[in-house]
Amino acid sequence: MLKTLASLVFYARFLGPFSTFGHRRRLAARPAAPFDFRGQRWCVTGASGGIGRAIVLGALHGGAEVHALARDAAKLEALRRDAGEGARRLHAVPLDLSRVAAAEAWAAHAPRFDVLVHNVGVMLHAHTLTSEGVETSFATNLLVPFAMTSALREAGALDAGSLIISMSSGGAYGAKLDLDALEARDAAHHDGFMAYAQHKRAQIELTRAWNAQAHGPRAQVMHPGWVDTDGVRSSLPGFRRVLRRVLRNGEQGADTALWLAATRPEPRPEGGIWLDRHRDTEHAFAMTRGGASAEALVAFLRQRASSIR
Ligand SMILES: NC(=O)c1ccc[n+]([C@@H]2O[C@H](COP(=O)([O-])OP(=O)(O)OC[C@H]3O[C@@H](n4cnc5c(N)ncnc54)[C@H](OP(=O)(O)O)[C@@H]3O)[C@@H](O)[C@H]2O)c1
Numbered sequence: 001m002l003k004t005l006a007s008l009v010f011y012a013r014f015l016g017p018f019s020t021f022g023h024r025r026r027l028a029a030r031p032a033a034p035f036d037f038r039g040q041r042w043c044v045t046g047a048s049g050g051i052g053r054a055i056v057l058g059a060l061h062g063g064a065e066v067h068a069l070a071r072d073a074a075k076l077e078a079l080r081r082d083a084g085e086g087a088r089r090l091h092a093v094p095l096d097l098s099r100v101a102a103a104e105a106w107a108a109h110a111p112r113f114d115v116l117v118h119n120v121g122v123m124l125h126a127h128t129l130t131s132e133g134v135e136t137s138f139a140t141n142l143l144v145p146f147a148m149t150s151a152l153r154e155a156g157a158l159d160a161g162s163l164i165i166s167m168s169s170g171g172a173y174g175a176k177l178d179l180d181a182l183e184a185r186d187a188a189h190h191d192g193f194m195a196y197a198q199h200k201r202a203q204i205e206l207t208r209a210w211n212a213q214a215h216g217p218r219a220q221v222m223h224p225g226w227v228d229t230d231g232v233r234s235s236l237p238g239f240r241r242v243l244r245r246v247l248r249n250g251e252q253g254a255d256t257a258l259w260l261a262a263t264r265p266e267p268r269p270e271g272g273i274w275l276d277r278h279r280d281t282e283h284a285f286a287m288t289r290g291g292a293s294a295e296a297l298v299a300f301l302r303q304r305a306s307s308i309r
Helices: 002-018 020-027 050-061 073-082 084-089 100-108 136-154 170-174 192-212 230-235 237-246 250-263 294-307
Strands: 041-045 065-070 090-094 115-118 163-167 218-222 273-275 278-280
Touching (some): 002 020, 002 237, 050 073, 050 084, 050 115, 050 250, 065 073, 065 084, 073 090, 084 090, 100 136, 163 250, 192 218, 192 294, 230 237, 250 273
Parallel strands (some): 041 065, 218 273
Antiparallel strands (some): 273 278
């Protein structure tokens, strides 16, 4: 009962800015600029559907070469068909991004990227383990993006001229970072919604940690608003039923990622999370302040990744 009430308060608080109305209000005055990404090489994860697919198509439209990573080869092939003349600059990479070893093996031979979009993200209500024994949503949302980024840096595929964009969520506004809550080790303690909120909060801290590293790529973290995707359809069917008329489309969800890559704003020491080309606060409620630090998160992820190698 209390949980339902808290959810209602949460959704009511963000209905304006996160819905399609918020997107229109903030961006109505701006022309849908044709971004110029010619000469750039991009990597987009979770690229075969939803927001990731729209990012790939936007980057190809701007002239970029794009490496599109997702599991389903048929969906990647459909993406190629929709890419038009951009298809010749599209590299479809079927890869399971819930597995550290697979991501690291791919990263070891990857070319240099100008832009890396960590878009893949899942909210899983059932507790399942990957073949490496890691809770699947934690692996997909956080551990693999962390390990993959480190491997890409080691391979020289990311350098000071590269930009990393992480696709967080308004769900981050519901959690204070708690390292013990990132990965439930048994089904009885798994709350898919809260785990997702933790992972999305952690992406904000990870961005801070990446930006603190000298001579490394710059990093930004954003959220797309509420977007009508397969992910929302399967993870939040009730939410979608009530709000589907005001959900954004994929292009609206992708817009800020494309804009960040085109304009390259400087990260700020105080951080911030981007929505609709605006740097918003990292904390909408006092209760999310004071969680684990960026340094502690990195140490935790490093240790967890090495424990499965
Ligand atoms: N939709 C929203 O309202 C919303 C709101 C806030 C934040 N976000 C964030 O935006 C991002 C994209 O969300 P979305 O709604 O577009 O998701 P989606 O519709 O579920 O699409 C997810 C994509 O990730 C791929 N994927 C899933 N698991 C994978 C794995 N293990 N390995 C490789 N690829 C995998 C899927 O393709 P395959 O099945 O082919 O692998 C698909 O291309 C996520 O990080 C999400 O948290 C979304």
